[in-house]
Amino acid sequence: MIESHLIDWEKITITNNMMFCTVMQDEEICREFLETMLHIKIDRLTYVKSEDTIGNDILGKGIRLDVHVKDSDREFDLEMQMTDTQELPLRARFYHSLLDADALDKGQSYDMLKESFVIFICPFDVFGKGLPVYSFDRTCLEDSRVKLGDKSHTVFFNFGAWEKVGDDEIKNVLKYFQNGTVESPLTEKINSMVTHNRYKREWRERFMTYEQDMAVREKYWYKDGVAAGMAAQKAEDEKIIQEKEFKLQEQASEIARILEENARMKALLENK
Numbered sequence: 313m314i315e316s317h318l319i320d321w322e323k324i325t326i327t328n329n330m331m332f333c334t335v336m337q338d339e340e341i342c343r344e345f346l347e348t349m350l351h352i353k354i355d356r357l358t359y360v361k362s363e364d365t366i367g368n369d370i371l372g373k374g375i376r377l378d379v380h381v382k383d384s385d386r387e388f389d390l391e392m393q394m395t396d397t398q399e400l401p402l403r404a405r406f407y408h409s410l411l412d413a414d415a416l417d418k419g420q421s422y423d424m425l426k427e428s429f430v431i432f433i434c435p436f437d438v439f440g441k442g443l444p445v446y447s448f449d450r451t452c453l454e455d456s457r458v459k460l461g462d463k464s465h466t467v468f469f470n471f472g473a474w475e476k477v478g479d480d481e482i483k484n485v486l487k488y489f490q491n492g493t494v495e496s497p498l499t500e501k502i503n504s505m506v507t508h509n510r511y512k513r514e515w516r517e518r519f520m521t522y523e524q525d526m527a528v529r530e531k532y533w534y535k536d537g538v539a540a541g542m543a544a545q546k547a548e549d550e551k552i553i554q555e556k557e558f559k560l561q562e563q564a565s566e567i568a569r570i571l572e573e574n575a576r577m578k579a580l581l582e583n584k
Contacts, residue, residue, distance in 0.1 A: 332392040336379040357381045386427045404466045427463040444473040
């Protein structure tokens with residue numbers, strides 16, 4: 313296990329994935345966070361399970377959700393994403409499908425599906441347009457007034473651009489995520505929970521175990537990635553070799569045709 317004295321606990325902030333998941337386990341904080349960021353009202357939240365792994369029947373693998381909560385008619389997936397993996401829109405699509413598949417029992421009607429929100433909180437600009445918030449609902453390309461009405465919403469928060477936010481409450485939250493500045497009752501609650509967890513022995517032990525598990529996973533992911541890369545390179549090399557062999561065969565056929573034509577012309581000349 314990672315040694316506790318080797319970790320600078322003061323640097324563990326709300327943007328740490330495990331810290332974020334732990335803080336959002338507080339129903340009041342999570343509810344206020346969602347109400348603030350989405351401009352909605354929530355009576356009470358039910359936790360499906362923090363860092364839940366769902367979708368084991370889909371593609372034979374489970375997907376880990378950071379914070380998965382729901383109220384009476386809506387479902388929320390909150391994702392703290394500190395690394396730009398260049399595929400977050402596609403991941404959002406997949407997360408929506410997992411939420412739907414997990415929520416609908418066999419034989420249930422589609423109208424039982426809840427309104428769903430997949431929310432990414434990032435320090436970077438996913439779309440490179442300089443916006444602090446990107447909210448997506450599906451609309452008709454031919455007439456933007458026509459909404460698909462599938463009740464799915466995807467939101468990307470770019471807290472690196474917190475200064476551009478017009479809404480003061482959202483700005484305060486994103487500013488806190490960026491630099492730890494506490495300027496609202498909600499960020500005060502979040503920060504208090506972060507500070508409490510930093511010095512809680514049980515949380516530190518869980519954190520070290522979590523970090524060790526992630527290191528092991530990344531090691532195997534790296535090995536799998538290297539193996540996949542080598543396999544792809546081998547396939548590409550074999551393709552190149554096959555193409556070269558085909559060209560050589562074509563060239564050999566052309567040379568044989570030319571030699572045959574030369575021999576025929578030579579025979580004609582000799583017979584004259």
